[in-house]
Amino acid sequence: MRSRDPHMGAALTALWRQELRCLFAGKALWVMLLLLSPLVGYSFIQSLSLYGEASRTALQFPELARGMTPLDGILVPTFGSLYLATTLLFPFVAIRLISEEKQSGALKLALQLPFRPATLVAAKLLALGVAWLLAMIPALSALAIWRLLGGHLHGVETANLLLGHFLYALLIAGIAMLAATLTEGGATAAIVTLAATIGSWVLDFAATGRIGWLRQVAALSLTAGLRTFERGIFALPTVLGMLVGAATLFAMTAVVLPLGRPLRHKLASSAGVLVAGAAIGLLAAKPMVYADTTEDRRNSFAAADEAALRTLTQPLAITINMDPGDPRVVDLDREILSKLRRLVPDLSIAFGEVDKAGQFGAAGDDRYGLIVYGYAGRHDESRSTSPEEVLPLIYGLAGVKVGASADAAYPGYPLVAEGQTAAVWFYGGLPTLFGLSWWLIRRRPFRPDRNQGGV
Amino acid sequence: MEPGTVLASVEGLSKRFGENRALADVSFEVRAGEILGLIGPNGSGKTTLMECLAGLLPCDGGSLRWRGTALPPERRKRVMFYLPDGIAPYGDLAVAQVLAFFAGVHGRPHSSVDEAVGALELQPALGKPVGALSKGYRRRLLLALALLAPQPLLALDEPFDGFDLRQVQGVMALLRRLRDGGRTFLLAIHQLTDAMRICDRFVLLDGGKLVGAGTLDELRRQAGLGSGGLEEAFLALT
Numbered sequence A: 001m002r003s004r005d006p007h008m009g010a011a012l013t014a015l016w017r018q019e020l021r022c023l024f025a026g027k028a029l030w031v032m033l034l035l036l037s038p039l040v041g042y043s044f045i046q047s048l049s050l051y052g053e054a055s056r057t058a059l060q061f062p063e064l065a066r067g068m069t070p071l072d073g074i075l076v077p078t079f080g081s082l083y084l085a086t087t088l089l090f091p092f093v094a095i096r097l098i099s100e101e102k103q104s105g106a107l108k109l110a111l112q113l114p115f116r117p118a119t120l121v122a123a124k125l126l127a128l129g130v131a132w133l134l135a136m137i138p139a140l141s142a143l144a145i146w147r148l149l150g151g152h153l154h155g156v157e158t159a160n161l162l163l164g165h166f167l168y169a170l171l172i173a174g175i176a177m178l179a180a181t182l183t184e185g186g187a188t189a190a191i192v193t194l195a196a197t198i199g200s201w202v203l204d205f206a207a208t209g210r211i212g213w214l215r216q217v218a219a220l221s222l223t224a225g226l227r228t229f230e231r232g233i234f235a236l237p238t239v240l241g242m243l244v245g246a247a248t249l250f251a252m253t254a255v256v257l258p259l260g261r262p263l264r265h266k267l268a269s270s271a272g273v274l275v276a277g278a279a280i281g282l283l284a285a286k287p288m289v290y291a292d293t294t295e296d297r298r299n300s301f302a303a304a305d306e307a308a309l310r311t312l313t314q315p316l317a318i319t320i321n322m323d324p325g326d327p328r329v330v331d332l333d334r335e336i337l338s339k340l341r342r343l344v345p346d347l348s349i350a351f352g353e354v355d356k357a358g359q360f361g362a363a364g365d366d367r368y369g370l371i372v373y374g375y376a377g378r379h380d381e382s383r384s385t386s387p388e389e390v391l392p393l394i395y396g397l398a399g400v401k402v403g404a405s406a407d408a409a410y411p412g413y414p415l416v417a418e419g420q421t422a423a424v425w426f427y428g429g430l431p432t433l434f435g436l437s438w439w440l441i442r443r444r445p446f447r448p449d450r451n452q453g454g455v
Numbered sequence B: 001m002e003p004g005t006v007l008a009s010v011e012g013l014s015k016r017f018g019e020n021r022a023l024a025d026v027s028f029e030v031r032a033g034e035i036l037g038l039i040g041p042n043g044s045g046k047t048t049l050m051e052c053l054a055g056l057l058p059c060d061g062g063s064l065r066w067r068g069t070a071l072p073p074e075r076r077k078r079v080m081f082y083l084p085d086g087i088a089p090y091g092d093l094a095v096a097q098v099l100a101f102f103a104g105v106h107g108r109p110h111s112s113v114d115e116a117v118g119a120l121e122l123q124p125a126l127g128k129p130v131g132a133l134s135k136g137y138r139r140r141l142l143l144a145l146a147l148l149a150p151q152p153l154l155a156l157d158e159p160f161d162g163f164d165l166r167q168v169q170g171v172m173a174l175l176r177r178l179r180d181g182g183r184t185f186l187l188a189i190h191q192l193t194d195a196m197r198i199c200d201r202f203v204l205l206d207g208g209k210l211v212g213a214g215t216l217d218e219l220r221r222q223a224g225l226g227s228g229g230l231e232e233a234f235l236a237l238t
Helices: A009-025 A030-060 A072-088 A089-105 A106-110 A117-148 A153-181 A185-204 A213-218 A221-229 A236-256 A263-284 A302-312 A327-343 A385-398 A419-445 B045-055 B073-077 B095-106 B110-119 B135-148 B167-180 B192-198 B216-223 B230-237
Strands: A232-233 A291-292 A316-319 A345-352 A371-375 A377-380 B006-017 B019-030 B036-037 B061-066 B082-085 B153-157 B183-189 B200-205 B208-215
Touching: A009 A030, A009 A089, A009 A117, A009 A419, A009 B095, A030 A072, A030 A089, A030 A117, A030 A419, A072 A089, A072 A117, A072 A153, A072 A221, A072 A263, A089 A106, A089 A117, A089 A153, A089 A185, A117 A153, A117 A236, A117 A419, A153 A185, A153 A221, A153 A232, A153 A236, A153 B110, A185 A213, A213 B216, A221 A232, A221 A236, A236 A263, A291 A316, A291 B192, A302 A327, A302 A385, A316 B095, A327 A345, A327 B110, A371 A385, A377 A385, B006 B045, B019 B045, B019 B061, B019 B183, B036 B045, B036 B167, B036 B192, B045 B073, B045 B153, B045 B183, B073 B082, B082 B135, B095 B110, B095 B135, B110 B135, B135 B153, B135 B167, B167 B183, B167 B192, B192 B230, B200 B216, B200 B230, B208 B216, B208 B230, B216 B230
Parallel strands: A316 A345, B019 B208, B036 B183, B036 B200, B082 B153, B153 B183
Antiparallel strands: A232 A291, A316 A371, A371 A377, B006 B019, B006 B061, B200 B208
């Protein structure tokens, strides 16, 4: 009904402008930006220094140069500080947009405006989008400096990393806005949000080297979602899962926001949103669409191997006779299992029951370290975690012949560069620009648009 | 709508906060083009009643009928705007920005903003942040926001709080002008002298219960008084 109102477009614009004004008028955004500049700068300069040291040797040995990837050496560490800021600082910007209105009484006025609660939440989310774009300036300027210094950037893997950080920020915004809506004050909302984000860290850490339900739950943690992108993998189930998770949080915020809705209605509606979100989330996990966005194709086997593995129509069973925390299992997972999961349609991985080796002694079970592969009733075993040994073993079980691969070798991009210019920018220039913008916005006289009902 | 006809009917409104009964089966009518005073001491349930009517507080029972049709809480903002007491919204923004926002949302031309600014003498404060305003100017700004709202019924909680005598007279004159122009007001007032000067009819609340409703003459009759003001009628009825 309301969407037919010819005035609604102008009203929505006024609402969004107001949210932006509230965002820029508050201190939280500017404090975040002022802290973010040196934080990102320090990470970038440290990365540049370490990358340069490693590059000095690599420039003399082409074999070593192949290991010099800007994704691992520069991008992920630099964006790591953005991750820290998104986890610890960005929630305060999001919380303020709701808590401030609740505490000042502005929410009572806003809820009487001709907008649905979902529209109010969407306007705040759009304003937060602008805040996030501003928060990207330090990290993006680090990439620009890297390019100016002669560094290499691979467009697709960089875009994939940016997508991961965007989705992560979206989830954090969802948690923060819901917490601000559920709690009475901003401080409590901050505690709830940090409990969720830091709890997610702890969960991720606790699940390292574990199997069973803890590992499965940890796979849903915020950090695990972002890590997929940091590894250079575009995983559609992860993208959809994070989008559905954020949408569920925003929908719950819109359900809880109206002050006049009885608690039982809020609970029932929230439960409905949660169930719908979980159902859509399960559907979103179905499409097995993955892409290795890295230039060095680290998450992929050679093209010929991938083609051969996709032809495995029967179940491939792998039993690992090792403790899940064993470093060899980590190697195996990185080098083989994670790639097989994305290629083999019917893959099962299990851990066998074997005695774990003592801290300094030998394994109590001779079978410890063996990995058993089963396909079409045939079995073979190996202790190797290298694809060069394991893949031929699987092909042997499946009776598959693999052609020669013609993949181009990754050259690597070593670079020795100095970070003094970057230090001037991140520790001086950028904070000054942010500070100046803050000062100008606060003292700028308001110039109303006479066509928009201004004064 | 013809002045004097029933615009809204409040029927059996009840609200509890835990063991405390804030409103007990309150029923009354609001007529088109009148200034209806919601009268009672502090804690009598005036604010609770207004927030329940505005759909900003869930009530335990009762309903609101608008021109004879039941109006659920989520749709009440279409016909009623409630201005709470004691709020200090948008503290970081300039007065002009807040007015422009409300005017933009309601599709009001800038002339109506100028009118509200002029009527409430807000010009000296337009460039100041709301958080830096005195209580009186903040109340004027909030009243201006209420006047920009297009809803036919305006519910104002303690609209004269924070104003000096001269300012109260000015605001009263403004409300009367708007009433004469067809607007309907529901004012929660605890100062009986102010209420007597501005309101056409009264709803008396005490301890969350309705103790009387009507014009001053009707209240006198209900209280069995031959003469006296609102104060005497209220005391006689409670």
